[in-house]
Amino acid sequence: MKKLFLVALAAISVAHAQTRWQLATGYSAESFHTKNIEQFADEVAQATDGALQIDVHSDNSLFKLADIRQAVQDGKAEAGESIMTSMVDEIPIAGADAIPFVVHSYADARRLWQLQRPLIEKQFAARGMRPLYAVPWPPQGLFANVPVRTTGDLKGTRMRTYNQSTRRIAQMLGATPVDVPMADVNQALARREIDGMITSAVTGVENRVWGQIGFYYSIDAWFPKNIVLVNEQAFGALPSQVRSAVLQAAARAEGRGWAASEAVARESTRELQRHGVKVERAPAAFESELKRLGEKFSREWVQSVGKEANEIFVPYYLQR
Numbered sequence: 001m002k003k004l005f006l007v008a009l010a011a012i013s014v015a016h017a018q019t020r021w022q023l024a025t026g027y028s029a030e031s032f033h034t035k036n037i038e039q040f041a042d043e044v045a046q047a048t049d050g051a052l053q054i055d056v057h058s059d060n061s062l063f064k065l066a067d068i069r070q071a072v073q074d075g076k077a078e079a080g081e082s083i084m085t086s087m088v089d090e091i092p093i094a095g096a097d098a099i100p101f102v103v104h105s106y107a108d109a110r111r112l113w114q115l116q117r118p119l120i121e122k123q124f125a126a127r128g129m130r131p132l133y134a135v136p137w138p139p140q141g142l143f144a145n146v147p148v149r150t151t152g153d154l155k156g157t158r159m160r161t162y163n164q165s166t167r168r169i170a171q172m173l174g175a176t177p178v179d180v181p182m183a184d185v186n187q188a189l190a191r192r193e194i195d196g197m198i199t200s201a202v203t204g205v206e207n208r209v210w211g212q213i214g215f216y217y218s219i220d221a222w223f224p225k226n227i228v229l230v231n232e233q234a235f236g237a238l239p240s241q242v243r244s245a246v247l248q249a250a251a252r253a254e255g256r257g258w259a260a261s262e263a264v265a266r267e268s269t270r271e272l273q274r275h276g277v278k279v280e281r282a283p284a285a286f287e288s289e290l291k292r293l294g295e296k297f298s299r300e301w302v303q304s305v306g307k308e309a310n311e312i313f314v315p316y317y318l319q320r
């Protein structure tokens with residue numbers, strides 16, 4: 001009798017087998033990306049009746065942004081979110097979304113992601129990881145503490161950088177690149193360690209740049225994406241209904257994230273203006289100088305990445 005009872009108990013606990021994943025992100029709990037991840041985690045818990053719980057650790061609290069991809073690859077965290085351009089040393093194709101002046105709109109960004117995704121899946125699979133979904137930051141503009149009329153005005157200024165693209169652009173402009181992770185931008189501004197940066201309007205708002213920075217040029221230079229990824233072994237260990245619930249929730253999170261990004265782009269530009277930041281398009285001469293730099297950058301990138309770069313950009317330009 002006792003034995004029977006134990007067998008029954010075991011059956012119940014299998015039916016309610018619970019898995020807990022740790023998901024690390026380097027962005028703050030208030031970021032629209034993180035809120036979207038929280039909703040994704042809630043939907044997974046709901047759809048699986050609690051069989052998979054995902055604990056979201058924001059703001060570099062579990063792993064630092066720069067280390068998250070490796071942590072997921074090594075299985076130290078089952079899941080994580082990182083910005084794709086932080087992976088370019090290992091996975092050059094992840095840098096496709098930070099090539100200046102290739103993507104001009106969310107529709108372009110979507111097309112690029114469709115072409116880039118299969119290559120990212122392949123690269124991730126080779127390292128025991130799987131992408132779940134990607135969401136772009138709003139378009140990258142130029143924050144400056146002085147009005148900028150030509151690229152010459154940026155010469156010698158200290159530009160905050162967050163990836164290889166921003167470093168190379170700062171170099172091309174004759175500015176001094178200063179690497180500052182997103183979490184430290186506010187402090188770097190307060191300490192007057194940077195004069196400007198290329199990032200999104202929402203990042204300017206979250207860092208309350210208006211104390212130091214008076215100008216925002218909406219140059220729409222690129223749309224970098226954050227990607228949510230999982231360790232393939234952890235994913236493979238889930239029962240198949242749970243796996244499909246994760247993939248379905250991920251597809252919804254991707255759709256929701258892109259819409260949120262567009263909405264946030266508009267709201268945060270208005271928010272900058274409300275705080276007295278002058279929001280302008282770049283003067284025509286400056287814009288064409290930037291475009292030339294962008295072309296130079298693209299040529300360098302395609303040359304250094306080779307075949308995979310063409311697999312994305314040839315169809316990307318042909319579909320136009």
Ligand code: PCA
Pocket residue numbers: 083137138162181182198199200201203224
């Ligand atoms: N904000 C992040 C990445 C891109 C963006 O818009 C940052 O500035 O680090």
